[in-house]
Amino acid sequence: MKKILAYLIIALVAVSSASAQTASLDWNKILTRIDEMGDFEKGDFSAEVTVVSQKPGKDDSSIVVRYFRRDVEKKFTMVILKPEIQKGQGYFCAGDDLWFYDPESRKFAYSSLKESFQDSDAQNSDFSASSLAKDYTVGDTSAAKLGSIDVYVAMLTAKDNKVAVAKRKIWIRQDNYLVLKEEHYSVSDRLMRTIAYPKYQTVDGKFVPMSMLIVDNLKVGEKTQLTFANTSVTKLPDNVFNKDYLERVNK
């Protein structure tokens, strides 16, 4: 009996100290830091992204896109390079508006950041810059371990009902606040997606994930992997960041 009581007290102290540890942190600053770490506010960012989707009972599908981002204007452009059948299709996003371009019909279709990217588990919004500080408040926090890495775990709740993902749970490294894992929850508290960021690369002082693994928690067995390669922060011409660019590359 005494032993059980002792163990209970130790556990309580451990939890309290972990909570106390995270409660003393300025989470607003942490979220701002997380956003800043991936925000190329001084220049442009481009990369080649490979998106591989796995669905049970179907062959894996792979798409390669050239991705250009200008965070100061909240714009990004993507052009599909492979497979051959989809070469030339593209996306242009400015703020909350997103258009999909089909070179076959030479028409733009208005889309949404909330829609899935090319029938994968990635969403179009996964390609825009992070805005956790602007969109979320922090609820419960704790310290934990993710594998062998010391992390903080925080439950984020959307500040208003216009943010697409109502709740997110994030696991961030204690030493540099890099996000290692995220869980996205619906308004009804149902787990929808889990995203893992196993490795990061440094590009011009900023952190870009080398890969993202997205698991669809609603559709059993579906997952998508995004890999970022050939990254660059070379300044891009202004005409890359408008809809006409997608038409021009297909001429």
Added chain:
Amino acid sequence: MILPKIALRNLSRQKRRSILLGGALAFGMFILVVVNGVTGGLVSSLQKNFSNMISGHIFFLQVQKDSDGKMIDMITDDAALMAAIKPSKLVYTDLTRRTSILGTVIFGADAASRSITGIDWNEDKKLASSLKMVAGSATAMAGSDGILISSTLAELIGLLPKKTMSYTERALMRRDLKVEWRAGGKKFDLEKTLDAKIKKTEADLKQKQLDTAPKVIGETLVVQLSTIHGQQNVAEFQVKGIFETQMDYSAYVDRDKLDAYVEMPKGSYNLFGLVLKDYSNLEAKTMILQNLLKSKYSLVPSAKVNGRSADTILGDLKKEDFKGTKTLITNLNNELGSFVSILTGVQAASFVLFLIVIGVVMVGLVNTYRIVIFERTKEIGTMRAVGTQRKQVRNLFVLEALFLALAGTIPGAVLGFIVLKIIGLFKFDAFTELAYFLDNGHVGYSISPVMLVASFIMVIIFTVLAALIPARQAARMQPAEALRTQL
């Protein structure tokens, strides 16, 4: 009375000529009746199927913009609309108030996009009885977390086994049977055996599906959807029933439950539908409602509504900067848009073809009557000599033309109707893409009585006119000269 008898006798004297001319007129009438009947039937079936699917012929929608300029599709004020229905004198069989959103229905690893329609089961009673249930029941849906889905959707998400063979499966069966046929020395009829095998396999598949269906009642389906503000949400529903339908459009749930998931206030909805008893002249009937309500709501002008689908109009409103609520009153024909336009175009083209055929026949008739009058010059001279008046001679030929027109158009129209009836006997079940245009798998027909009567009158007038010029020439002949003519 004697003139009609003589006219009929004269027609029967030149049987081959009369049959050819009458046959040409009959052909023109036949084409008109069949093409117009089929296209009219396709339009009518399309309207009926769509109105059953989206439950209404006239629709009322409202949109408003939130503080961020995002448009929300929700009817917040239907008091004036409900008050206007009685004075509109529109005769309707049903009135529906539903919430309709797009969601992804998920079962295990399979998913399919579908419209999810929230029904007030206490008010919208016809739907439950109209669904052809193969398992479960549409009763006791009110206030429940039940969902009614079609067998097509159930197959797509792997809830039920498929009841038809795919093209690949049929091709593989054909390949294997062909091997057997060759090995057996080609002793049996390959096509007949294959058809029989496919029929048996599909009958077994259908039975398997029917046997499985009751066992999946109670399964949980996950529906991924968005709230009206655009937040991602996930709903869970229990399968309460599976229904059979030619046109899989929506899954049905309780409206209050759906409203809660999409964060709409309880009791609200986003689609009002009026199911009319007679859905002809939809534009005029929509106009009645628009006129009654234009002072009560900020209506989207009818010039911006006619010929455009609700989605297109809402897309325009999204780009507009407006305050408050905008109300849209539209009808089924605007939703069917290009389908109806294409079929109406085909009807117009068939009428033009009919006029061309009639025109050609008229030219033939004018020439034929000239020859006829030339051949009967002596006969005309004899008639004039014994006292027949010029008017009577003219009327004789006009009567011949009139009887020819009647003898051609009436059988042509009757034959057209017979062919329409025969076409209607065939079932086109295999062509699932045509389901919208068919009436329970059959091609219906519909001909405007006004168009039919107008066509008859047109043929008669043209035929009479074609005969009139030669008839007047015949009437003016001098009897003595006519009698002297050598043929």
